[in-house]
Amino acid sequence: MGTLVTLDLPADAPALTLPWIITVGPLNDEEEWEPVVCGPYERAHALALAEAVVADEELMAVVEPLQPHVTVDQIQGDIAASRMAAENEDLETAALDAELAGFEDHDHDHDDDHTHEPPSVDEIRAGFARIAAKLTN
Template sequence: MGALVTLELPDDSPAFELPWIITFGPLGDDDGWEPVVCGPYERPHALALAEAVVADEDLMAVVEPLMPHVSVDEIRAEIAAARMAIEDDEPDDVIGPDEPPVVSPPTAPPDPEEIRAGLDRIAARLSTYT
């Protein structure tokens, strides 16, 4: 039997209306395969699919909303909030990795209108999928 992880949200959260994805991965770190991302789905569908898959397998399923951030600043704010949340939970004596991470040179991000147009194209494709 696997594990399902999702957000606990208040009943009036606007996140319920967002599209949701499922990321399936190994329950342990030693399986050596890359996670599989599925979706987007409505939240109840994502939860039901994830529950069905992990019921009989040693997998982890993470069900989370897609956040349609349309600017670099919005994405950075989300990353900062996630970092602050984890820093609040970490002990002060955590030691980082011995080597710095490999960072690719940055590319120019698309502007918000390009991202919105991309979201429109995704929605159009999904609405005609059979």
């Protein structure tokens, strides 16, 4: 069984309405391959898909929101913030601690019969349509 990592957010967090991606990679250092990034999905679909993928394999899946920046200034702002954090080791350590505190490890016991049912293709496509509508409004 693998590991699922995601943000532990309050029920009213704005990030819950953003598109989410899944990054799947090896759980151990013995395997070397490039992680696979999938999405965007609605959060519930991303979590269900990731759980199904890691249920029977030694994989790590990280489910996180996309930040749909629409201006160069927004992207540059995130880059500047990242650079400032890297310049100051104390800030970097504090940011990492804060980030890790927000992650929750969903390492659940799974029944041998069948674990979580991933969403259907139609459900995922409907989610894509809802994401597209949010991004174009």
